[in-house]
């Protein structure tokens with residue numbers, strides 16, 4: 001099994017390669033990638049080795065080839081249709097974040113249950129009543145649902161998303177959701193990022 | 207060196223232990239923890255083994271002891287003072303998220319450069335002009351800065367935070383920041399979480 005941290009680093013390498021490719025650079029070494037993203041060259045080589053032989057020893061990696069390979073490994077060769085539920089502060093920040101579209105994640109529907117939110121248009125997508133979710137999501141061939149509603153509503157929304165056929169759920173509500181095993185579920189808690197920082201500070205502040 | 211994924215899992219174990227402790231449960235096995243957070247019992251034991259012997263073979267772990275130990279490892283035995291810069295959609299979602307305070311991260315100051323935002327009060331904290339950052343942040347003994355401004359302003363804000371003595375920066379702007387080596391920096395890109403999902407779907411959708 002490939003460690004999750006390796007997948008997350010692959011995603012960071014690919015962003016860096018986008019920048020390098022834009023600058024017209026043809027080949028790159030594991031040392032350059034390592035410096036660009038803040039890891040060790042050995043870590044870059046170890047991560048890539050899980051997926052096969054990409055570079056030529058002594059010459060480095062072809063930027064375009066390596067980038068295309070990584071995008072394929074991450075499942076990003078095509079676009080993904082994403083449905084966002086809950087247009088509160090967090091939902092609004094995610095719906096307006098250009099980084100998603102750049103990586104091929106297109107928000108194709110937004111739902112809420114607050115009449116004040118229904119009818120708002122974000123990037124051409126109109127906020128719809130949550131009661132229409134199970135009808136609209138399959139129509140727009142949506143594979144991923146993002147949950148940004150309060151914890152009290154999160155399981156109800158997860159059930160609706162599963163019924164409408166999504167294959168994966170990104171959950172921001174701080175609650176443990178039950179979804180069937182064939183649906184991929186990922187919980188995001190931003191305070192975990194702060195805790196990695198305080199762990200790293202642990203030695204320094206002592 | 208302890209893998210970052212281990213630290214992130216420790217943070218998730220600790221949240222689960224908070225819930226278990228609240229229910230009055232005295233001892234717990236690695237199997238129970240594993241089931242509660244969705245990893246394998248071997249992974250729980252491996253993660254904890256980095257930090258010493260906590261449980262008694264055949265009996266399990268004392269919930270309160272294990273929890274206190276994990277909080278100490280994560281550097282959460284005390285509260286941390288956090289400064290938030292940029293009260294946009296994302297900044298607003300972070301400033302109102304109760305999960306931070308529950309883990310001991312207290313937002314003690316908020317800055318923006320938009321006159322419409324200055325003077326807004328969130329949870330008793332008044333949004334101040336960003337020009338006051340280098341004066342206020344040291345006064346409030348702030349150790350951590352969170353950057354939620356557009357990419358174009360992120361480096362300027364990072365420099366201000368470093369000058370005011372913060373020890374760690376959590377950056378949400380999609381740009382590579384330069385900070386001195388003694389300052390811990392962590393970049394968050396939420397699309398990385400979507401890419402872990404699409405990687406996991408890779409095999410299933412093929």
Ligand SMILES: NC(=O)c1ccc[n+]([C@@H]2O[C@H](COP(=O)([O-])OP(=O)(O)OC[C@H]3O[C@@H](n4cnc5c(N)ncnc54)[C@H](O)[C@@H]3O)[C@@H](O)[C@H]2O)c1
Nearest residue numbers: 086087088089090112113114149150153173188189190303
């Ligand atoms: N994981 C993190 O780090 C993190 C950070 C910030 C917020 N959050 C969480 O994200 C969620 C959203 O936070 P927020 O600050 O945007 O909250 P918010 O209250 O501003 O927004 C919630 C939105 O969901 C809508 N809603 C409520 N019930 C609904 C339902 N049944 N169907 C459809 N829409 C519904 C509301 O109308 C509102 O627009 C919360 O659960 C919060 O705890 C998590």
Ligand SMILES: NC(=O)c1ccc[n+]([C@@H]2O[C@H](COP(=O)([O-])OP(=O)(O)OC[C@H]3O[C@@H](n4cnc5c(N)ncnc54)[C@H](O)[C@@H]3O)[C@@H](O)[C@H]2O)c1
Nearest residue numbers: 097292293294295296318319320355356359379394395396
């Ligand atoms: N990492 C992710 O996954 C993710 C997700 C969403 C947004 N973002 C990023 O987070 C940042 C904020 O996003 P948003 O949607 O809240 O944007 P926004 O435009 O709604 O908010 C930005 C805020 O920063 C303030 N600001 C601008 N320049 C400033 C300066 N020099 N000093 C102080 N304040 C300043 C603005 O007045 C505004 O209030 C952006 O960089 C965005 O790309 C990242």
